[in-house]
Amino acid sequence: MKMPEHVSKEIEMIGGIDKIIEKLPDESQISRQSQIYVALSSSLRLKILNLLSIQPLCVCVIQKITKTSPSKLSYHLSVLADNNLIEGNRDASWITYRLTDLGKKYVF
Incomplete structure (x- = not known):
């Protein structure tokens, strides 16, 4: 070639093309990484992550700040939670969301 x-x-110094291939993450890791980037591809979801980097917040506060409808906000929170970027803790009828360790890696 x-x-x-x-x-x-x-x-050649690192051992050839086969060594480069060996250093690649496996397909499941690449797929997982892709899912995270899809979750991060929404400006609203990035805004939510940044809000939660300031402090844990309940849904009502996130909704007020983002001016998002309840159904739309629920969807975006689910995407973030499904990708382990945030987690929610229920307290009676309230859910407070916070960043996970993984989520903290994606907030600058």
Whole structure:
């Protein structure tokens, strides 16, 4: 295969193309990573993550700040929770959401 000489030398130094392939995550990890990026592809979901990086919040506060309908907010919270980016804790009739450790990695 033709390639620039410096690329060829660098590939050779690490053990060849097979070594590069060995270092790739497996397909399930790549699929999981893809799901997380899909979950992060919404500006509303990113806003929710940023809100929760300030402090845990109940749904009513998130709804007031984001000016989102209850059904739309529920959907977006579910996407984030299903991808383990946030978690909700029920207290009587209230649910308070907070970032998970994974969710904290995606807030700057």
